[in-house]
Amino acid sequence: MNRVTRKKLLKLYERMAEHYGTTHWWPGDSAFEIAVGAILTQNTAWTNVERAIENIKKASLMNPKAIMDCRTAKLEKVLVPSGYFRVKAKRVRNFCAYLLDNYGGSMKKMAKRPLEELRQELLEVNGIGSETADDILLYACEKPVFVVDAYTRRILHRHGLVSSDIPYEELRSLFENNLDSDVHLFKEYHGLIVWTGKDFCKRTPKCEACPLGPKPAINLG
DNA sequence: GACCAGGCACATC
DNA sequence: GATGTGCATGGT
Numbered sequence: 001m002n003r004v005t006r007k008k009l010l011k012l013y014e015r016m017a018e019h020y021g022t023t024h025w026w027p028g029d030s031a032f033e034i035a036v037g038a039i040l041t042q043n044t045a046w047t048n049v050e051r052a053i054e055n056i057k058k059a060s061l062m063n064p065k066a067i068m069d070c071r072t073a074k075l076e077k078v079l080v081p082s083g084y085f086r087v088k089a090k091r092v093r094n095f096c097a098y099l100l101d102n103y104g105g106s107m108k109k110m111a112k113r114p115l116e117e118l119r120q121e122l123l124e125v126n127g128i129g130s131e132t133a134d135d136i137l138l139y140a141c142e143k144p145v146f147v148v149d150a151y152t153r154r155i156l157h158r159h160g161l162v163s164s165d166i167p168y169e170e171l172r173s174l175f176e177n178n179l180d181s182d183v184h185l186f187k188e189y190h191g192l193i194v195w196t197g198k199d200f201c202k203r204t205p206k207c208e209a210c211p212l213g214p215k216p217a218i219n220l221g
Numbered sequence: 222g223a224c225c226a227g228g229c230a231c232a233t234c
Numbered sequence: 235g236a237t238g239t240g241c242a243t244g245g246t
Contacts, residue, residue, distance in 0.1 A: 042228040048244055083243035087229080129229050149227040194227060203225070 001163045006178040008161065012212060013185075016192035019211030025191025031107035031140040032099075033062055038135035039091050039127065040082040051081035064096035064105040091127025098125045111141035118143070130168045138190070144183050146175035147190045151197025158205065159212065 028034040033053065040049045055078035056062050061070060072089060079085040079092070096105075102121070103109040110118065115137065122133040130148075137143040148171045157164040162171060179185060200210035207213070 038227095041226090043226060043241090044228085044243075045226045045245070048226085048242095051244090081243065083226090084228090084241045085243080087241055091229085127229070131228065135227085147227085151227065190227090197227075 001161075002166075002174065003161045004156070004174045004178060009175065009178050012155075012159075013189055013192065015211050015213075016196050017188070020192055020195050023188060023191030023195055025187060025194060026135070026139040028139075030062070031111070032064065034140040035095060035107065035136045036062070036092055038132045038139070039095060040079070040088055041135075042084070042088070042091075042132060044083050048082050052079050055079070055081065064099050067093060067096045068100065087127070094126050095128065098122075107140060111143075115143045115145065119145070130172075134172070138183065138186055142183050144176075144181040144186060146172050146179070146186050148172050148175070149190075149194070149197075151193050151201055152190075155193060155197065155201050155212070158201070158207070 026034055026037070028037060036056065037049055037053060040052050053062075059070075059074070059078050061067050061075070061078065067075060075093070076085045076089045079088050082088060098121070099105055099107070099110060113121070118141065119133055119137060122128050122136060123130070128136075134145045134147045137145045138147055148168050153162070153164065153166060153171060156162045156171070157166075162174070175186075175189070179189075196211065200206050200212075
């Protein structure tokens with residue numbers, strides 16, 4: 001099922017923006033911090049990620065070289081609050097190794113690579129999948145990529161626009177092909193989806209108060 | 222105390 | 235190629 005149109009996507013955006021205003025998503029003091037946060041937030045609530053990011057900063061580890069140089073036990077310890085700390089320590093390090101080997105540890109240099117090639121490279125890093133790669137591309141590298149997450153799929157499905165098992169790439173294409181290729185729009189759209197999802201679209205949704213309408217299937221026309 | 226959260230890789234059939 | 239499983243913490 002695919003009933004997505006440009007008009008409907010703009011309507012969704014408009015309703016969420018009316019409710020929340022500007023989200024300024026994604027928070028972070030640097031592109032590197034955003035990339036690390038993208039890995040740490042995998043299947044994890046953002047509040048837990050914030051604690052781990054604070055720990056990384058307090059330990060002066062918020063740069064790729066420091067993360068590669070520190071002992072595994074120490075890195076794992078600062079990541080404990082974000083959950084899955086053993087796998088995430090490996091994944092963060094895999095990204096740091098990639099960044100150091102290919103771009104001398106510079107996110108700025110990395111971001112100069114063409115979008116498609118960079119996306120392929122990121123996906124080859126063990127621990128970086130589609131969503132994490134796209135988070136990094138959009139929010140850390142300012143590339144016009146639409147980030148799809150569980151909320152995106154859930155919200156569009158509940159409004160009768162796509163099937164619940166639509167593949168990641170397919171859903172990403174629907175947004176990218178129907179909207180202007182605009183980094184600011186893509187950032188805000190995803191930010192609004194995250195906020196709406198957190199407030200109203202968990203597995204047990206509170207559709208009554210949702211800015212998108214009182215029922216899962218609303219008239220978006 | 223159960224259930225859930227913005228994933229991902231790997232094993233198995 | 236589809237389906238299942240491990241990974242771990244903190245909030246509700």
